[in-house]
Amino acid sequence: MEIQLQNLTKKFPNRNRKHPGDVTAVNEFNFTIPDGQLIGLLGPSGCGKSTTLNLICGLEKPTSGKIFFGGEDVTGVEPEHRGVGMVFQNYALYPHLTVRKNIMFPLENLKGKDRLSKEEMEKRVLDAAKMVSLEELLDRKPRELSGGQQQRVAIARALVKMPRVLLLDEPLSNLDARLRLQTREEIRRIQRETKITTIFVTHDQEEALSISDLIVVMKEGILQQIGKPQEVYDQPANLFVAKFLGTPPINVFSGKVTDGQVKIGEETVLLADLPDQEVTVGIRPEGFVVDEDGTFSCALKGIEVLGRDISIVASHPAAENASIRAIVGSTRLNQDMAQAVFFSLKTDKVFLFDAKDGSRIETVLKRPAGKRS
Numbered sequence: 001m002e003i004q005l006q007n008l009t010k011k012f013p014n015r016n017r018k019h020p021g022d023v024t025a026v027n028e029f030n031f032t033i034p035d036g037q038l039i040g041l042l043g044p045s046g047c048g049k050s051t052t053l054n055l056i057c058g059l060e061k062p063t064s065g066k067i068f069f070g071g072e073d074v075t076g077v078e079p080e081h082r083g084v085g086m087v088f089q090n091y092a093l094y095p096h097l098t099v100r101k102n103i104m105f106p107l108e109n110l111k112g113k114d115r116l117s118k119e120e121m122e123k124r125v126l127d128a129a130k131m132v133s134l135e136e137l138l139d140r141k142p143r144e145l146s147g148g149q150q151q152r153v154a155i156a157r158a159l160v161k162m163p164r165v166l167l168l169d170e171p172l173s174n175l176d177a178r179l180r181l182q183t184r185e186e187i188r189r190i191q192r193e194t195k196i197t198t199i200f201v202t203h204d205q206e207e208a209l210s211i212s213d214l215i216v217v218m219k220e221g222i223l224q225q226i227g228k229p230q231e232v233y234d235q236p237a238n239l240f241v242a243k244f245l246g247t248p249p250i251n252v253f254s255g256k257v258t259d260g261q262v263k264i265g266e267e268t269v270l271l272a273d274l275p276d277q278e279v280t281v282g283i284r285p286e287g288f289v290v291d292e293d294g295t296f297s298c299a300l301k302g303i304e305v306l307g308r309d310i311s312i313v314a315s316h317p318a319a320e321n322a323s324i325r326a327i328v329g330s331t332r333l334n335q336d337m338a339q340a341v342f343f344s345l346k347t348d349k350v351f352l353f354d355a356k357d358g359s360r361i362e363t364v365l366k367r368p369a370g371k372r373s
């Protein structure tokens with residue numbers, strides 16, 4: 001089921017007397033989620049992720065704007081008639097009921113013409129349990145399950161009504177690191193098998209990048225970028241998106257363009273055909289190449305061997321953070337440890353942003369001649 005959000009806005013009254021005025025949790029959202037995809041909705045705490053989900057499932061009514069499911073306007077449709085399954089972070093299971101009864105619960109509450117026969121309910125429960133590989137555990141109580149298994153019961157309970165859309169609000173945040181990894185693979189598998197359009201909310205960028213077909217990055221209620229994970233990583237729309245995606249994070253420097261030279265401090269690190277201006281330069285950790293002929297020098301602070309790669313910690317006076325981090329292949333670092341390390345830069349791993357508003361300046365970057373030439 002394709003989901004389309006059209007000028008979707010949600011304002012809440014602000015209870016803060018010192019700063020009165022509405023809080024705009026979701027601000028003029030316009031985007032379409034294609035049928036059958038897994039979407040990662042990503043952004044820092046308070047950016048409006050949960051509100052977006054609540055609007056899609058109907059628990060909140062928009063202040064303005066519309067929601068369409070497969071072309072049908074569902075903005076005024078009650079939550080129970082939208083065909084949406086939802087799994088929350090606190091997926092409260094009923095402790096006194098078996099897994100079977102927990103999964104069956106939403107079906108037992110169907111009313112009128114939606115009511116199902118006992119046999120139909122049993123069949124649906126078994127189908128949902130199979131989808132999440134729980135069919136062996138149907139007679140257990142929740143306390144006899146691991147955290148990951150409990151989470152799968154919550155997903156089965158959302159799937160049993162055969163929803164058109166599945167919404168998962170931080171479904172992994174109560175699980176430990178190993179289970180998180182396992183359960184997110186499981187969610188990916190279930191989504192591929194059921195082909196239900198699924199929106200997955202997380203503030204963990206790595207989680208979103210690893211399992212989503214598309215990611216939607218939000219900040220303060222405003223959509224920043226929507227795209228395939230790799231596209232958004234490789235072509236961030238602005239400094240916020242560039243900083244939000246990637247571990248270790250992108251290194252940020254204040255710089256300038258003078259006579260077609262991109263300068264950080266007094267060093268020309270790249271060339272760009274742009275008018276003179278102040279810029280913010282973002283360099284991904286993998287964008288550095290240790291190069292004795294390189295024009296960008298940083299003070300070396302330390303080296304960590306990461307197995308295949310080497311992580312170099314260095315500092316530069318124009319860097320936003322005290323230390324910068326470069327990930328390089330296992331090159332010989334035959335430079336004096338206590339001294340400067342010289343880098344050249346990979347042009348596709350460097351981005352220029354407007355120094356004032358952080359928007360990306362699209363341009364072709366070129367490497368300058370080495371310092372010895």
Ligand SMILES: Nc1ncnc2c1ncn2[C@@H]1O[C@H](COP(=O)(O)OP(=O)(O)OP(=O)(O)O)[C@@H](O)[C@H]1O
Nearest residue numbers: 012013023025044045046047048049050051052203
């Ligand atoms: N019922 C409400 N009344 C007033 N303000 C609200 C209400 N619900 C959310 N907000 C505000 O709207 C903004 C977005 O909240 P929301 O819960 O959607 O963010 P979020 O991205 O899901 O955050 P988190 O990751 O912390 O769950 C926040 O500023 C929040 O304080």
